[in-house]
Amino acid sequence: MSDKLKLFCGNSNPMLAKEICENLGIEPGQVHIQRYANENIEVQILENVRGADVFVLQTASPPVNEGIMELLIMIDAVRHASAARITAVLPYYPYARSDKKDKPRISIAARLMADLLEAAGVDRVLTMNLHSPQTQGFFRIPADQLDASPILCEYFRKKNLKNFAVLAVDAGRAKWAANYAKRLKLPLAILDKRRRSDVESAVVENVIGDVKGKHVAIFDDEILTAGSIMAAVDTIRKFGAGDVYAACVHPVLEGPAMEKIRASSLKELVITNTLPLPPQKQDPRIRVLSVAGLFAEAIKRIHKGESVSEIFE
Amino acid sequence: MSDKLKLFCGNSNPMLAKEICENLGIEPGQVHIQRYANENIEVQILENVRGADVFVLQTASPPVNEGIMELLIMIDAVRHASAARITAVLPYYPYARSDKKDKPRISIAARLMADLLEAAGVDRVLTMNLHSPQTQGFFRIPADQLDASPILCEYFRKKNLKNFAVLAVDAGRAKWAANYAKRLKLPLAILDKRRRSDVESAVVENVIGDVKGKHVAIFDDEILTAGSIMAAVDTIRKFGAGDVYAACVHPVLEGPAMEKIRASSLKELVITNTLPLPPQKQDPRIRVLSVAGLFAEAIKRIHKGESVSEIFE
Amino acid sequence: MSDKLKLFCGNSNPMLAKEICENLGIEPGQVHIQRYANENIEVQILENVRGADVFVLQTASPPVNEGIMELLIMIDAVRHASAARITAVLPYYPYARSDKKDKPRISIAARLMADLLEAAGVDRVLTMNLHSPQTQGFFRIPADQLDASPILCEYFRKKNLKNFAVLAVDAGRAKWAANYAKRLKLPLAILDKRRRSDVESAVVENVIGDVKGKHVAIFDDEILTAGSIMAAVDTIRKFGAGDVYAACVHPVLEGPAMEKIRASSLKELVITNTLPLPPQKQDPRIRVLSVAGLFAEAIKRIHKGESVSEIFE
């Protein structure tokens, strides 16, 4: 790999950055990130990057907003240090869920992030499994989106998938679940939750499709507080489901997520390392699959001008 | 309404423009659109627009690309004629379905349209029911999106909705259908079509949810060739459904659409006039609901600086 | 030629693109252009273009506006596929005649085209004989303009040019005609047409300069409906001219053009292939000169960083 390829990372996921660099056979770029008493971040790039093909990695892990500012300042520093090209590597894209105006007078913050990245001087973006595929259209600069589905599917295919169904936890996730059901050649079920009428507060839960006596796999792009998934586990249990597995690309796992997961009857939770899993979140039932190899391959191809879509053929 | 509010329309939907103007109590702006022997379009605005709040209406009806060029040229003419503000009114947004990169090396053309509109000089956009809500994020300029669902729901509520279900023709449309099911307080069913296995070519059709003996309403944002909907009608008939209604906001109805609809057992097709319905597409079973009042109300509010979201409260 | 040089072409002039590629010793780039039932164009680039020096060829032949949209979408697809540089190759520049505001409140559409091309992501433009030389100033990006005059002059020099004159069909074309007259060392004549007075409708035709007993060559940058040229042929015949030749770079030849040409006493019409000549327009008196070699040479030089102006020294 040319010495003109450099990867710098912020404080959000140094383990993933290190693993990607190992895959690429390079050392992570030397950078000094300082936080002054006034909370101002100073990023100093410690090596010459003139004419280099620079990748800057930051994922949207807590502290999220601190991490975004760190990323923007790092990009600005790299740009003014005369890098030839800057690619922001964002394994978990910040504000990915703020992708539409579902209330009056809010910001489509995922689009704003794209604008801020461009303002700071990013030339291209490399990310993974955006919450909606349309988000790729928020960028005027080229944006490559990697897909962790093959990694998750490969893992599930190794299990005995007899008598399994794929469950969408609500209608909005049906398309995503259907995609996995097709790849794994499993039937699809959808959870349909709604209030019985305006006067009653009771929620009627209904499973569209058949889960009785079946093991169930729930796939999602991200798990946040684990609320919907854990409620789904309870519901399908009542409808007679067997073992329940959950899998997601981006394990945000904030708020009561870990408490709920630990209290649940979930058989296994399969995640990737787009977000770091701090010690307090580690659990024997959680299985982490690495996306480092995939990112390294994509970075190598971007650097060499080779096709990225070919990876998924 | 101030004489500083002006609405010009291209050749795509003059009837709708006229109806909107009647609602607003104004005359459509005078414009001369000429097509020379070399197919070059010349747009001449025939009245002074300096300092005016100009709305330019064009919908994505055939000839679609001709219409886009006409729109861009009209906007450029209005801008250089010193309008104070230009709002593109796009009842059916062009290239709305090209909203994601589902194949390698294609254009997200819905985003490109936004870029072209901004390049031509549009200050804001007013549209209706984008194919995906994320498309609103393709605009850096303010973009208001109107929703025709209340108009369609109001029409259906007037029918006897006893023993009805709402059907999503595939998992990808489940969210949209669920929204209607909730508004109309009807149960939801989803059609799940897939190949039985790799070797067999046979498609297995399955209805997730219950339609037996029920009348069924299929809602979609647009109907293009009517292929999926007509296939769905056949399938649910086999599963014992009663009368089948279809409804959409944007009646594209191209290719074999009218032929299929006429040959089908569809009870009624409910559409709006975001796209014109030329004589050869008119049919006794097709019912057109007008969105002119809604657009007029939104234009009036935009012009006066009043809230548009309040319309939907 | 490096494998990093790629030329893709739209549907407007595949023969010219093929001929240019043959001159360059490369294969035209693989691209799939699809037109859906809703008339939406989808362009899929079928080969990797990351880091490539991509040329996208489209000429303004009918359907003109369809061709422009196809071009813009193709450019957007190439850009998001991470090409290193994109040059739009526009043998006949679209809307070239809309280069000034000769009526109130019209668009200078040739300038708008430049804006749209830049918005879509073009880095540079290569075109030929713009209707006015000022149009080159409509681009903020570098724009190379080729000149087909040497090709036309070389062809005429091979004829016996004794007793010839060059005719400008009106005062507005005098400069263009004078340029050819100087290159071919021939005298210049200008047709001056005007109404005798306000009350009379009669048009007085006058030839400024001498054509009596001379063969006449009429040069123009483009022939659209052939109206002015054919009228000129009749007039100068009355003034005693001998054989009349006409030549242009861009043979638009729309509307009654072919009918008029076929009915005329024109000796020969010399054109280039910047626009395709469909079978119904072919005629024994029409002579097509190819600009493919010139475009290939320019593309090669642009790709290699060699001077383009040197071609014309």
Added chain:
Amino acid sequence: MSDKLKLFCGNSNPMLAKEICENLGIEPGQVHIQRYANENIEVQILENVRGADVFVLQTASPPVNEGIMELLIMIDAVRHASAARITAVLPYYPYARSDKKDKPRISIAARLMADLLEAAGVDRVLTMNLHSPQTQGFFRIPADQLDASPILCEYFRKKNLKNFAVLAVDAGRAKWAANYAKRLKLPLAILDKRRRSDVESAVVENVIGDVKGKHVAIFDDEILTAGSIMAAVDTIRKFGAGDVYAACVHPVLEGPAMEKIRASSLKELVITNTLPLPPQKQDPRIRVLSVAGLFAEAIKRIHKGESVSEIFE
């Protein structure tokens, strides 16, 4: 006239600015323009312009480049002082003749001026008789172009125009001359100058059209060194012309211009005051027509949102 309309002027043509202000019934805006020992210009706007509709007048009179910098700095000062809208009023547009790339690797400086004006913060431009009409397309912002032809024609119509012809001094000016010939209903003649052959250095002068025994009026957009016009006077004299008048919109009159004019047999030189006529250039045969009324009318209409093109109907 509202107190929100303000006109500031640089050092290029304070008399014209004053006359325009008198027509508008306003006082010129207070501004202090200082030139320090290091030749740096400091512009201080001495009155509040927040929310004002500001017009900044500067014409391209010597020192031309000094004047351009003064203009750009004044615009920047006005913009940061929060004017609502800034219109650059440029009676004689700077670098108007640098409107095409007629040599390799030169700048189309007239386009660069447009870019610099936009970079400094101009919202719109008001100018008069650009050297080529295409130059209007160099602006992405709205640009109004006034025409002094009616003023010149009105003046000539008051003369006895019997036995007159209009002369174009070369083929490139034929279109401009033809326009005047038509307005004044006079015949057109064109001067055609060229070398007889490559070996001989002698220039053959030829008049296309008839000037013998006629009085001749030469119209041009600008007179620079008066070289072409004075040579034309001599030539047509030889061809038997009577009195010769010259007229132009922009009297640049630099280099040997005044010397040549004074030595010539020119009957009268008619100019406008888009450029100041310093005492050393004043001459009994020079007649200055004022464009102040026309500019004042245009500024009033721009300010009030009334049509500017109507002035010329």
Added chain:
Amino acid sequence: MSDKLKLFCGNSNPMLAKEICENLGIEPGQVHIQRYANENIEVQILENVRGADVFVLQTASPPVNEGIMELLIMIDAVRHASAARITAVLPYYPYARSDKKDKPRISIAARLMADLLEAAGVDRVLTMNLHSPQTQGFFRIPADQLDASPILCEYFRKKNLKNFAVLAVDAGRAKWAANYAKRLKLPLAILDKRRRSDVESAVVENVIGDVKGKHVAIFDDEILTAGSIMAAVDTIRKFGAGDVYAACVHPVLEGPAMEKIRASSLKELVITNTLPLPPQKQDPRIRVLSVAGLFAEAIKRIHKGESVSEIFE
């Protein structure tokens, strides 16, 4: 005050916002700022802002980076809600000290903030006492800078200023201190600290000017950790100074600041409320002067199009 003037504030300094609104006689704009479990901020503007002149106030108080993101998202929400104009009101400008490249390959983050604000859609900025006056040049949009010096000076003038001197804590602050010395007509002294030689670590402190037996006032634009000021107090005590007062516009007071201040012999610390003073930082020796009136006056003038510089005349 027109109902079209609206002021929204983030979480950084609601007390100041409230006080400014009271001065303006308006209610703070209704806004709902939510922080989800994934730390994503959602800002919903709860009232119609179409056509309004919106001011968004945020100061750089901890958590600083969280506050910047909140500000950018709020601006984006206001912009897409179609405000007529957005002014960011930034009493203490974020990253104000990162205004130069004093190390290789760092970001001039104060400039980046300006870029991000413009990218988010701000039309103008209102701030107070930037760390360097040049920072105003980081904005392409109009930026008004208020000065709290008159407020601080007015407070000090009320004291008995006999036998007082103004001290600059190092040469870099001499200009700022000299400004206060002139306004208060007091002599100036400068602290000059440096190492005696390269080998010795001892620092030689020297007071340039005379403080013996004098009371001393130290002025600064901001106090961060209070390190330099407290060291200065000790030093000048050794040099025989009497009472020591310190004053600054922006009381950042982070890290050991409060501890040092409480342990010091400082007579009084005078600050303003550009930053909130949380309970744990309050102290009997700290005197807070309000800038709310000044901000209210400036906002009123900006809204009404009146001069802001006049406030300081």
Added chain:
Amino acid sequence: MSDKLKLFCGNSNPMLAKEICENLGIEPGQVHIQRYANENIEVQILENVRGADVFVLQTASPPVNEGIMELLIMIDAVRHASAARITAVLPYYPYARSDKKDKPRISIAARLMADLLEAAGVDRVLTMNLHSPQTQGFFRIPADQLDASPILCEYFRKKNLKNFAVLAVDAGRAKWAANYAKRLKLPLAILDKRRRSDVESAVVENVIGDVKGKHVAIFDDEILTAGSIMAAVDTIRKFGAGDVYAACVHPVLEGPAMEKIRASSLKELVITNTLPLPPQKQDPRIRVLSVAGLFAEAIKRIHKGESVSEIFE
């Protein structure tokens, strides 16, 4: 050095350009700069620059504004001639002192220059000792700033620096002077000039620090009219100073500068060649140090992608 590195220079400092080229081992690029009778500048680049790494040198020497226009036009010509990258080399940055808004409604012209350079098409800037370090933040493009201090210090270190002090001529220059004092390990003194009171016109001069019996060196970034420095020489003489040396990077030396210098008792004036020293300014007491080697080294490193900051380590 690759033939793809080219340096073109305007008329401002051809000697420096020549010396830089000699250091780089290249010939200055061939360019023809013409000034027409109408004062319009035409720049023609006489050699192919496609794909070249072009440096354009211009310094802010008189005629300053003429030089800026020449520079902008040259950059535009190079850009449209398809250079790969354009670096403006500005040894003395134009309008460097206009870096803040110290009066109401003036332009921060140093920022405007940055905007104009970017508008013309510059990709990066290389300059030396900006009047304020913040000015570097005026550029969105990468801007390298060289420092001539080592060259000046090296020269002074060769003198016998015993019994020397460094003097700041006012508080505003204290920081700059302190920097030199530290580098040369000399004590610092500051001149403090002020009016005694409002009623008296007498100015009280005071030296903060000790100069009695010492030789004094005054350092500044630029000397304009030499007013402050010459006044300082007189003052410190009165306070008992010995020999007085002055040194600056940028010798503007306009207005009465040379007269004052020649009349003064200044021992030596040390300058660099960022600005040319025309014959009438040459003087035996003026010593010129060359920055050509430093610029050549920086250009070489920028071209090769090597670190520029390393030069100063």
